[in-house]
Amino acid sequence: MGGSCGLELCAGRWRPADPVTPMPTPRRRPVDWGRFALIAAPYFWLVFFFFIPFLMVVKLSLSDMALAMPPYAPQIDWSRGWSGLGAFLAGLDGENFGRLTKDELYLAAYANSLKVAVVSTLLLLLVGYPIAYGMARAPKDLRSTLVMFVILPFWTSFLIRVYAWIGILRPEGFLNGFLISLGLVSPDDPLRILSTQTAVYIGIVYSYLPFMVLPLYASLEKMDDTLLEAANDLGAPSWKAFWLVTLPISLPGVIAGSLLCFIPIMGEFVIPDLLGGADTLMIGRVIWVEFFSNRDWPTASAVAVILLITLIMPIVLYQQAQARELEAGR
Secondary structure, X not given: OHHHHOEEEEOOEEEEOOOOOOOOOOOOOOOOHHHHHHHHHHHHHHHHHHHHHHHHHHHHHOOEEOOOOOXXXXXXXXXXXXXXXXXXXXXOOOHHHHHHHHOHHHHHHHHXXXXXXXXXXXXXXXXXXXXXXXXXXXXXXHHHHHHHHXXXXXXXXXXXXXXXXXXXXXXXXXXXXXXXXXXXXXXXXXXXXOOOHHHHXXXXXXXXXXXXXXXXXXXXXXXXXXXXXXXXXXXXXXHHHHHHHHHHHHHHHHHHHHHHHXXXXXXXXXXXXXXXXXXXXOHHHHHHHHHHHOOOHHHHHHHHHHXXXXXXXXXXXXXXXXXXXXXXXX
């Protein structure tokens, strides 16, 4: 009633109602282009340097080998418009992927690459964990120096470091010369390490050791020392305190380091080619031979696509495990 005539009842008397203050019109916030560019930059990088090249490789894997330049078919004939695009799509097939499942060479290359990657990752874990543990337990003033020693090999070219191992492991190299000087090896029968699987493992462990040590050190360095003191006070021996306290705390570093090593080792080409010789069959070498020697780009692309899918699987499984742990923590 008071609203219709501008009056309201107050203490039994009528008085004018307070004027209604209109709601302020919300202002449109200006676009923060700097923030937008900062967020969009990594996505642009992934799309331009990963997703688009991956689509090109997938397209090549569905093509056929051709004695032309470029050495694959079909090509899109844009002069024919939509009919040319339809003919291009009709020419794509999965014949190359079917060939991979039937040829024992590719299956053996995948199996050997998987074996080398698994064994090398385990060796890296066995070597890298004590190093990272010692770095994390060292005095704080010394830790930065130890980290510098770990990353020091990165200051030298990767290829030069691999060639250095050729000079060390060859029959007349430094290792055999040292063993001969000690009388442990006969000059007429030196150790034959170069061009063997052992040389491949030595080169891989040496080259990828920092990728295992640094994530482990990052996890172990954050560990609270009072947890070990509490375990010792409760009567746990040192090995049991390590098994029940230290290892679970460092598990994220173990997984991260293992993935950082396993994924690139699966596609490794330089170390098996230089240290393992021609008889070392790994998928990286197979891709190189198909691309540059046989010029069979479609088959090489199919091999690369299968390799990429194989490497994505452990990452997806790790992310799913992390998501389950977060849900359980809530």
